Amino acid sequence: MKKQSVTLVQVAKKAGVSVMTASRAMSGEGYVSEDTKARVQEAAKALGYAPNALARVMKGGRTNVIGVVVNDLSSVVVNAFVSALTEEVRKYEMDLFIYNSIGQLDEQTQRRHSQLLHGLWDGLIYVLPRMTDEYLHELEKSASPIVLVNFCRRDTTLPVVQGDNFNAARDAVAGLIAQGHQRIAFIKGTHWTGQSAERERGYRQAMADAGLHIDKQWIEQGTYSEQSGQEAAQRLLALAERPTAIFCANDEMAIGCMNAARALNLQVPDDLSLIGFDDVTAASIVRPQLTTMxxxxxxxxxxxxxxxxxxxxxxxxxxxxxxxxxxxxxxESTAPIAGITKRRTRKA
Known part of the structure; x- marks a missing residue:
């Protein structure tokens, strides 16, 4: 026989208060003395009462739940950011619901995403959102509280919290130029969030500021994965006049570059300087340790x-x-070009 759920009426009766008072004590909405709140919560715990979030929403109340939509929870950056979000949400005595959306954003997936707008949460945070313009337009029309994180592919009426990708990339490349590097390559990531495009724009600006020409062969397409970085680096290092430095749109691709260099018996940074982006945990563990943003x-x-x-x-x-x-x-993964020249001379 199915066990019947404990009702708020039973909690109120056990606590010796009205149902309205019990409701206020459990929801945190409206004034209830601390003693009464403690008594109601103790009664709820003793009876095994679980508030019905759906019923609360139907009555126009809050669920005290924030939904977080990510595209790949295995991503080191996404994982780190979700952990930071969890700490912040707890400060508001709210819970976090994580929706991990993996794969292509086809029509069926987009339909499931649309249902999120009517879920059991008070608001949604989209982290590194991989979305079509059609779905973004749907979010913009929604009355649900929504915040996008690290989305800069195009302007939007939704609030966006992001890192400055353009100036960070420009600073990274300017640092390499200050070390004497001129043949600097760039490995870009996917287009979905717009971050890679901004990092490429910063790369191009730094090169232009220094009056340096960019050979079209110096820009390679990656997918933010270590494997794609390794494959892109293999192509770059096979050039007749290979780059002396590579700036990658993320750390994982930069680590892939290290693998490619190692396979060719090239030393980082003696033969090749590398800069990544994101400062994931692995950046400080690999050898040599990775310079990054x-x-x-x-x-x-x-x-x-x-x-x-x-x-x-x-x-x-x-x-x-x-x-x-x-x-x-x-x-440790970057070095002045003059230092590289001296080391090669000594070896010769």
């Missing part, structure tokens, strides 16, 4: 939750775009 993920998570909560609570002062600068983390 780091965005402040905890601060970005804090801003994303704050922007969403303002919209959930209907508070004024909301911002449409919040951008954070990146920090260059200098490690």
């Amino acid at each position: 780091r965005h402040p993920l905890p601060l970005m998570a804090q801003a994303a939750v704050q922007e969403l909560m303002r919209r959930i609570l209907g508070q004024p002062g909301t911002r449409q775009r919040v951008e954070f600068p990146a920090e260059m983390v200098v490690r």
Whole structure:
């Protein structure tokens, strides 16, 4: 026989309060003394009462749940950001619901995504969203509180929290140029979020600022994976006049470049300087340790939750775009071109 669910009426009776008072004590909405709240919560725990989130939504109430939509939870960056989001959400005494969307954004997947707008949460955060313009337009029309994280492919009416990709990339390449490098290649990632395009724009700007020509063979397409970085580097290092430095749109591709260099008996940074992006954990573990660009993920998570909560609570002062600068983390994978020349001379 199926066990019947405990009702709020039973909780109120056990606590010796009215149903309305029990409801306020459990939802946190409306005034209830601390003693009464503790008594109601103790009664609920003793009876095994679980609030019905669906019923609360149907009555126009809040669920105290924030939904987070990601495209690949196995991504190191996404995982780190979701962990930071979890810490922020807890500060509001709310829960996090994670929806991991994997694969191509076909019509069926897009239909499932549309159903998220009517789910059991007070608002949604999309992390590195992989979406079509049609779906983005649907989000823009929605009345649901929504915040996008690291989306810069095109302008949107939705609030966006992101890292500054253009200036970070320009700084990364300018650092290589300051070390004497002129043949600098770039391995880009996928187009979905617009981050790679901004990093490529920063790369091109730094080269233009220094009056350096970019050979079209120096720009390679990757997919943000280590394997794609290794394959792109193999093509770059096979050029008759190979690059002396490679800037990658993320760390995983830069680590793939290290593998490609090692297979050719090239030393990093003696024969090839490398810079990645994101400062994932592996960047400080690989040998040589990887020079990279780091965005402040905890601060970005804090801003994303704050922007969403303002919209959930209907508070004024909301911002449409919040951008954070990146920090260059200098490690062992870069070296001045003059130093490279001296080392080669000594070896000869």
